[in-house]
Amino acid sequence: MLRGPAMQFPFMPSPKKIVFGYDPDEFEEFVKEWVPALNPLYVRVERHGGSGDHGIDVAGYRTKDGLEGSWDNYQCKRYKGALSWSTASAEMRKMFVSVVLGHFVLPTQYVFVAPVIARTLRQTLAKPSKARAMFLKDLAGTNDEVITRLTKEEQRRVSELGQQTDFSMFVPIDLDQMLAQHKTTPAWATRFVDVPRERPAILQPPDQHSPGEARYVQELVKVYAERWKNAADTLELIAQHPKAGDHMRRQREAFYSAESLRRFARDAYPDGHFDAILDDVHTIAVEVSDRTFTLGWDRLQAVLEAAGVTALTETVLSQYVRPLDRKGVCHHLANDGRLTWCEAEGSE
Structure with a gap:
């Protein structure tokens, strides 16, 4: 010791x-x-x-x-x-x-x-x-x-x-x-100097997608449709797909992990702490996202990987951030329209 x-x-x-x-x-x-x-x-x-x-x-x-x-x-x-x-x-x-x-x-x-x-x-x-x-x-x-x-x-x-x-x-x-x-x-x-708090249990994704997930889920659907074409271009086909279905499950778990962190921050600390984490991740993620990728899948994976090593501003909340939260923050950013994975037709 x-x-x-x-x-x-x-x-x-x-x-x-x-x-x-x-x-x-x-x-x-x-x-x-x-x-x-x-x-x-x-x-x-x-x-x-x-x-x-x-x-x-x-x-x-x-x-x-x-x-x-x-x-x-x-x-x-x-x-x-x-x-x-x-x-x-x-x-x-x-x-x-x-x-x-x-x-x-x-x-x-x-x-x-x-x-x-x-x-x-x-x-x-x-x-x-x-x-x-x-x-x-x-x-x-x-x-x-x-x-x-x-x-x-x-x-x-x-x-x-x-x-x-x-x-x-x-x-x-x-x-x-x-x-x-x-x-x-x-x-x-x-x-006052804050004492360590117990973070509540991580929320688990409900079986049915909630309206609050619509945008980031749609971004994922576009990724799967681009990579696997007609084999995974609807939620029903994605759920049956051997890779897309499992991938969607993991991303939803990450989204709800970050949502748990957001609610913990809302209840325990002044406004702005979770937004600071969103901004920290976005600062790096948007630069990675702007690179040229053949598929939206490649862009998504690169952004998730970068988010995992992004340095976060030291705040009372940053000590509670887990790796799964970082992935989930990327999907929160997509849900807010601040990140997209697939390039629109005609974009360069």
Whole structure:
């Protein structure tokens, strides 16, 4: 077993330590990435943080009505210390005032998001009736300008709204839980050092060709018809042909292997990773394809061989690419019309 400095990896801070180092703006961006993992049914997730945000940092809209419909507020607090009740209570006041002044309707849920949340705040929020009583007591004696600048009537309405509100809407979130959920989003790979993932099983071609295979399959039919003439110029004859049938089966297996990779990339990583592999292979394949060949069969074989040794740009996805995927990518390119195997009549 090889040992020594060459086999050692540089120390990388944990995702938790990385998040602890974020400034308030970066922390809000992190939260914006995490929120969709909580509720994939959000119509839209929007960051509001900044001056004049009326106490909204990140909003998750449950309907197209935005702040006038059902929505959730994610209040981000990035401090050196733990988020305390006094800070949380001040944010609650700001929220109730904004509702009274008509900036938005009361959110369905109000989530306090911070790297560290004080144990006393967690305990208080775990008892909604106690939290409401404490809030109303603080409200009655506060000198917070958010309240004192209101008219007496507006102050009364804020107090009434607090009395009528179910304080179970206020909840804290644990950073470890946030990280576990953020890991399911495509943004994880761009924000943290990615850990190896288990690639799902390769899809197997269905017995019947799907509409999504039509173009690359037709390209193969042209290849077989050119090489074996009338003995393999339809799908039925190809299936019975001793060589064409087996060749078609292998190409379909390759196509679905690449399709498995595409779906894995779609679900695990940000957009563009599978497209980068398509582009890498196409860069070499198109030059090989432009050479002069007697038959489309020869062009296809040359392209497949070149794809097998094409250097891929190093990305988080490239480590999962298998030889069968490379062949399949060629058929994906043919399916997209970016590669053809047989020259059209009259072409030189």
